[in-house]
Amino acid sequence: xxxxxxxxxxxxxxxxxxxxxxxxxxxxxxxxxxxxxxxxxxxxxxxxxxxxxxxxxxxxxxxxxxxxxxxxxxxxxxxxxxxxxxxxxxxxxxxxxxxxxx
Numbered sequence: 001x002x003x004x005x006x007x008x009x010x011x012x013x014x015x016x017x018x019x020x021x022x023x024x025x026x027x028x029x030x031x032x033x034x035x036x037x038x039x040x041x042x043x044x045x046x047x048x049x050x051x052x053x054x055x056x057x058x059x060x061x062x063x064x065x066x067x068x069x070x071x072x073x074x075x076x077x078x079x080x081x082x083x084x085x086x087x088x089x090x091x092x093x094x095x096x097x098x099x100x101x102x
Contacts, residue, residue, distance in 0.1 A: 005046050006031050012039035019044070070094065 003023050008016040016034035020041070030043045062085050069078035079094035 002026060003046070004030070005044050006034075006041040007044050008034060009040045009042050012041065013037035016041055066090070076100075 003021050005019050005021055006016065007019050012034050013036050015036045016039060020034065022031060022035075031041050033039060034041050062081065066078050066081055066087075069075070069081065075094045075098035079091045079098055079100075082088075082091035082094055
């Protein structure tokens with residue numbers, strides 16, 4: 001469900017004076033008053049924030065090697081590589097698939 005932002009149109013409480021967020025269905029009618037103080041509120045445009053995460057080439061190469069080892073059933077090779085690169089949980093899973101008791 002989307003999160004909508006509202007702000008008091010008058011003298012609202014601390015909760016609604018700046019901005020308050022409400023999770024609502026798209027079909028729900030907009031709020032008329034603050035849930036806490038009942039002061040009139042208006043819906044305001046939300047600030048859209050995006051995050052772009054770039055993955056270094058070395059990480060991608062390691063991931064490709066791991067997938068290749070796992071695809072070929074070379075579990076111990078995959079486990080060793082995962083272990084060296086700090087992917088402990090993945091290493092544990094691959095060691096188990098290779099037949100080691102972890």
